[in-house]
Amino acid sequence: xxxxxxxxxxxxxxxxxxxxxxxxxxxxxxxxxxxxxxxxxxxxxxxxxxxxxxxxxxxxxxxxxxxxxxxxxxxxxxxxxxxxxxxxxxxxxxxxxxxxxxxxxxxxxxxxxxxxxxxxxxxxxxxxxxxxxxxxxxxxxxxxxxxxxxxxxxxxxxxxxxxxxxxxxxxxxxxxxxxxxxxxxxxxxxxxxxxxxxxxxxxxxxxxxxxxxxxxxxxxxxxxxxxxxxxxxxxxxxxxxxxxxxxxxxxxxxxxxxxxxxxxxxxxxxxxxxxxxxxxxxxxxxxxxxxxxxxxxxxxxxxxxxxxxxxxxxxxxxxxxxxx
Amino acid sequence: xxxxxxxxxxxxxxxxxxxxxxxxxxxxxxxxxxxxxxxxxxxxxxxxxxxxxxxxxxxxxxxxxxxxxxxxxxxxxxxxxxxxxxxxxxxxxxxxxxxxxxxxxxxxxxxxxxxxxxxxxxxxxxxxxxxxxxxxxxxxxxxxxxxxxxxxxxxxxxxxxxxxxxxxxxxxxxxxxxxxxxxxxxxxxxxxxxxxxxxxxxxxxxxxxxxxxxxxxxxxxxxxxxxxxxxxxxxxxxxxxxxxxxxxxxxxxxxxxxxxxxxxxxxxxxxxxxxxxxxxxxxxxxxxxxxxxxxxxxxxxxxxxxxxxxxxxxxxxxxxxxxxxxxxx
Ligand SMILES: Nc1ncnc2c1ncn2[C@@H]1O[C@H](COP(=O)(O)OP(=O)(O)OP(=O)(O)O)[C@@H](O)[C@H]1O
Ligand SMILES: Nc1ncnc2c1ncn2[C@@H]1O[C@H](COP(=O)(O)OP(=O)(O)OP(=O)(O)O)[C@@H](O)[C@H]1O
Ligand code: SF4
Ligand code: SF4
Ligand SMILES: [Mg+2]
Ligand SMILES: [Mg+2]
Numbered sequence: 089x090x091x092x093x094x095x096x097x098x099x100x101x102x103x104x105x106x107x108x109x110x111x112x113x114x115x116x117x118x119x120x121x122x123x124x125x126x127x128x129x130x131x132x133x134x135x136x137x138x139x140x141x142x143x144x145x146x147x148x149x150x151x152x153x154x155x156x157x158x159x160x161x162x163x164x165x166x167x168x169x170x171x172x173x174x175x176x177x178x179x180x181x182x183x184x185x186x187x188x189x190x191x192x193x194x195x196x197x198x199x200x201x202x203x204x205x206x207x208x209x210x211x212x213x214x215x216x217x218x219x220x221x222x223x224x225x226x227x228x229x230x231x232x233x234x235x236x237x238x239x240x241x242x243x244x245x246x247x248x249x250x251x252x253x254x255x256x257x258x259x260x261x262x263x264x265x266x267x268x269x270x271x272x273x274x275x276x277x278x279x280x281x282x283x284x285x286x287x288x289x290x291x292x293x294x295x296x297x298x299x300x301x302x303x304x305x306x307x308x309x310x311x312x313x314x315x316x317x318x319x320x321x322x323x324x325x326x327x328x329x330x331x332x333x334x335x336x337x338x339x340x341x342x343x344x345x346x347x348x349x350x351x352x353x354x355x356x357x358x359x360x361x362x363x364x365x366x367x368x369x370x371x372x373x374x375x376x377x378x379x380x381x382x383x384x385x386x387x388x389x390x391x392x393x394x395x396x397x398x399x400x401x402x403x404x405x406x407x408x409x410x411x412x
Numbered sequence: 413x414x415x416x417x418x419x420x421x422x423x424x425x426x427x428x429x430x431x432x433x434x435x436x437x438x439x440x441x442x443x444x445x446x447x448x449x450x451x452x453x454x455x456x457x458x459x460x461x462x463x464x465x466x467x468x469x470x471x472x473x474x475x476x477x478x479x480x481x482x483x484x485x486x487x488x489x490x491x492x493x494x495x496x497x498x499x500x501x502x503x504x505x506x507x508x509x510x511x512x513x514x515x516x517x518x519x520x521x522x523x524x525x526x527x528x529x530x531x532x533x534x535x536x537x538x539x540x541x542x543x544x545x546x547x548x549x550x551x552x553x554x555x556x557x558x559x560x561x562x563x564x565x566x567x568x569x570x571x572x573x574x575x576x577x578x579x580x581x582x583x584x585x586x587x588x589x590x591x592x593x594x595x596x597x598x599x600x601x602x603x604x605x606x607x608x609x610x611x612x613x614x615x616x617x618x619x620x621x622x623x624x625x626x627x628x629x630x631x632x633x634x635x636x637x638x639x640x641x642x643x644x645x646x647x648x649x650x651x652x653x654x655x656x657x658x659x660x661x662x663x664x665x666x667x668x669x670x671x672x673x674x675x676x677x678x679x680x681x682x683x684x685x686x687x688x689x690x691x692x693x694x695x696x697x698x699x700x701x702x703x704x705x706x707x708x709x710x711x712x713x714x715x716x717x718x719x720x721x722x723x724x725x726x727x728x729x730x731x732x733x734x735x736x737x738x739x740x741x
Contacts, residue, residue: 141601142572248689249457278456278628283672283685290682305601312674312683335677349606350676351631355654363610364603367571 093168094129095267095299096153101126102161103148118372122148124323125162127398130267135293135300137314137331139307139346141368145323146303150269153301154188155179166267184214187260191272194252197244204230204240207258214263225262232295233258234288250281254288261292269301274309286313307350311335319343322371322379325398329405339407342380378410386411416447418590418622419468424482426460426467429475433694437463439646441482442720445590445639450616450623452633452654455643456669456690461626462512464643465592468624469509470499486590504531508583509592513599514575518567524551525563528582535586550581555611573604577611584615591616594626609636630673634658639726642666645691645701648720652727662729664706700732708733 103123123145130136138146151157153164155171164171166182174182190196197206207229208222217225227237233254239247247255253273260268270289274282286309292298304310310317317334319327319342327340338344345362352359364383369375375382381391391410398408426438438460445451453461466472467479470491484491486507491499503509511517518527528550529543538546544563551559554577567575576596583591593612597605613636616623625636633640633654640657642650642665650663661667671684688705691697700706700713712732720730 141603250689279630279669279673280456280686281689283674283683284687286674286683287685307602308674308676311676311679345603347676349602351605351609351629351635353630353634353658353670353673353675355634355637355658357634361606363606365607367573367604368601 092132095132095167096130096301097165097168098126098128098149098153098162099165100162101149101152101159101164103145103152103157104160120371121323121374122371123152123159124374126320126323126325127162128318128325128328130299130301131316132266132299133293133297134315135302135313137310137317138301138303138320139305139310139317140320141305141346143322143368143371144320146305146320147271148323149320150188150271150301150303154186154269156188180214184216184263185265186267186269187263187265189253189256189260189268189270189273191275194244194249197252197255199244202241202243203247203255206244207255207262210259210263226258229258229262232261232292234284248281249277250284253277253281253285257285257288257292261296261298264296265298267299267301269303271303272305273302275304275306282309289313307346319346322368322374324379325406325408326380327405327407328398329402333402333405337405339401339405339412340409341384341386341411345385378408417444418447418487419445419624420483420485421464421468422483422485424464424467424484425480426463426472426477427480428477430694435693436646436696437477437693438467439696441643441646441648443641443648443651445622445624447589447622448616448620449638450625450636451639451641452637453624453626453641453643454628454630454633456628458690458693459643460646461628461643462594465509465594465624465626468592469503469507470494501535504588505535505586506588507590507592508586508588510576510579510583510594510596512594514572514579515567517579518575520567523564523566524570524578528563528578528585531582531585546585547581550585551578553584553615554578554581555607573600573607576600576604576608580608580611580615587619588621590622590624592624592626595628596625597632598627598629605632612636630658630670642669645696646693647701647730648728649702649731650727650729651720652724656724656727660724660727662723662727662734663702663731664708664733665702668705700730 101123102125104119104121106119140146152159159172204226208226211217211222226240230239235254274285302313314331316330318325321342326342338347345364348362362385366383369382377393378391378396381387396408396410398406401407401412422442424438424441428435428437441464455461468484479492525547528547532538532543532546548559551562556562556574556577597608627633637654640654641648644665650666661670668686672686674683686705691701698717700718703709703713710732718730718732720728721734722728723734
């Protein structure tokens with residue numbers, strides 16, 4: 089359809105960790121396949137939502153794309169260039185165009201550094217501007233992010249959770265990035281503040297033509313902000329499609345059960361709920377065949393042994409399930 | 413208050429006396445829970461939900477905290493003036509609590525079995541063998557298989573969802589009349605949350621237990637509550653049946669909360685957002701505490717605190733908008 093080159097292309101990404109958990113009796117030498125052969129693209133100007141339960145590999149994918157961690161196998165292309173092959177110098181140049189927003193910006197702020205300096209830090213490091221220019225720029229992004237000019241001389245502890253998240257976002261956009269990975273940026277926030285921050289993300293995207301990878305375990309937030317969505321389970325994509333396809337026509341049993349588990353704030357709505365049995369299996373020892381088969385209400389015999397293919401069942405809608 | 417009221421909280425105020433001043437964490441809070449009923453306390457971070465629960469359990473650390481005013485009646489017993497011994501018997505027997513952080517309320521060096529059997533020895537005077545049998549039954553009741561293996565394992569060997577189930581098992585061990593659950597699913601994935609909520613509902617129905625559930629998630633409230641208490645900055649600003657609160661919310665804050673939450677399959681171009689943030693509980697002004705953020709504020713709101721008033725049967729709101737003209741002006 090669209091012949092334009094994607095901004096980010098993740099190809100067969102694998103990231104394995106040595107399993108650090110060991111019992112008293114035996115040393116476990118197994119590996120955790122945190123990301124296990126994941127492929128997807130992110131188009132310029134879109135918001136790609138990555139969802140899945142805790143430990144499914146969302147953060148690891150985000151960190152791999154920004155080269156904040158090494159990868160085990162596969163390739164990540166940013167504007168056609170292989171991110172993990174860049175030289176140090178190239179990487180430095182590259183870093184300016186993509187930024188990261190964390191869940192808890194407080195932990196990444198030095199308590200003794202004034203907010204203005206924290207926001208301007210990266211510009212100074214990159215030698216991109218004079219002190220005076222930086223101050224102006226800081227004031228500009230403070231304003232963009234809904235903070236006041238007098239905040240510039242305050243310290244991190246003087247801010248509320250929502251304001252700290254605004255600071256995290258200000259720090260990212262001061263570099264004029266093209267691409268932002270936002271990892272659970274509204275998770276710890278109260279709903280009234282969460283709405284403010286989500287609106288801020290939308291406004292900035294419009295003003296600055298930003299592209300987002302938006303990581304969240306909250307599917308109702310992702311529905312609001314994303315244009316396309318990938319659903320991860322134990323390091324593997326189960327379903328991938330446009331927002332409308334994923335929310336109105338989910339095909340994978342895991343996606344369906346995730347959606348049905350979300351409580352709806354309306355006491356008159358009574359829904360059919362697919363309650364999944366049991367916990368997410370140990371990622372160091374994932375189930376054979378379809379990784380979801382131990383919890384899937386529709387599992388068949390072959391699901392236990394044969395890995396389902398990730399196939400395009402409708403245009404741009406991919407599903408990994410034997411039944412689809 | 414109806415005849416089958418089991419818990420009655422009247423004008424409760426709990427303050428913390430800190431270096432920076434007095435934190436009015438719970439400020440003139442009243443509500444009640446009747447037999448078999450599920451009451452939810454909902455509100456944003458820091459509005460006093462946990463302190464309310466801890467006050468009922470009489471677990472507020474003094475200093476710096478102190479219940480400065482009000483009454484807490486459990487089956488007509490006065491909890492505020494109860495002796496240590498009476499409280500100890502009540503807690504774990506008639507009232508149980510599940511705390512916000514399961515990991516921190518379990519002892520890491522004791523096995524799950526030791527922790528489940530402890531209250532059984534203490535309150536139900538069972539023998540070792542009986543206690544173990546009962547513990548195994550409880551572990552199975554909360555939906556964990558391999559009960560024998562779990563009995564002998566340590567907290568760190570279990571997932572968050574399993575630990576929360578164990579907390580529920582311990583809370584249920586003495587067949588309480590009232591279960592207080594403080595954010596029992598907040599740290600869990602939605603699929604596990606769905607399991608735990610389902611479990612709590614089943615057990616509650618089976619035993620005709622009352623439940624006071626604390627959460628900030630309006631979705632969870634809609635799913636489990638019979639009656640809802642909405643708190644803001646240490647005060648109850650609205651309370652009513654779950655239908656009243658969701659279908660006919662009166663307080664501008666309740667309305668704003670409901671509008672700002674993204675809801676599945678109800679896409680909006682832009683989310684409604686309440687401007688500003690909650691006030692500092694240390695220097696509260698003699699005004700409506702929502703004043704700075706309210707779209708409907710009037711001059712009276714800035715000068716005096718609205719009292720709770722009945723707008724409908726069992727539906728109360730603390731907002732000047734609902735006061736009669738002549739009082740307002
Ligand atoms: N540095 C590490 N060393 C070992 N294992 C790791 C490391 N980082 C992540 N893992 C493991 O990789 C898997 C994926 O972790 P990741 O943090 O990417 O998940 P996530 O989807 O972001 O989860 P959450 O929603 O909890 O943030 C998990 O099993 C995790 O334990
Ligand atoms: N030991 C303490 N000393 C001083 N202030 C306290 C203490 N414990 C609680 N507070 C204050 O009391 C207020 C109410 O706290 P509480 O824990 O009840 O909030 P909450 O509604 O449970 O919030 P959350 O949703 O974050 O759990 C907060 O402003 C908090 O800072
Ligand atoms: S492949 Fe089988 S186990 Fe996996 S999701 Fe489909 S039906 Fe369920
Ligand atoms: S009392 Fe006034 S300021 Fe407070 S919520 Fe009502 S209208 Fe708004
Ligand atoms: Mg993560
Ligand atoms: Mg709390």
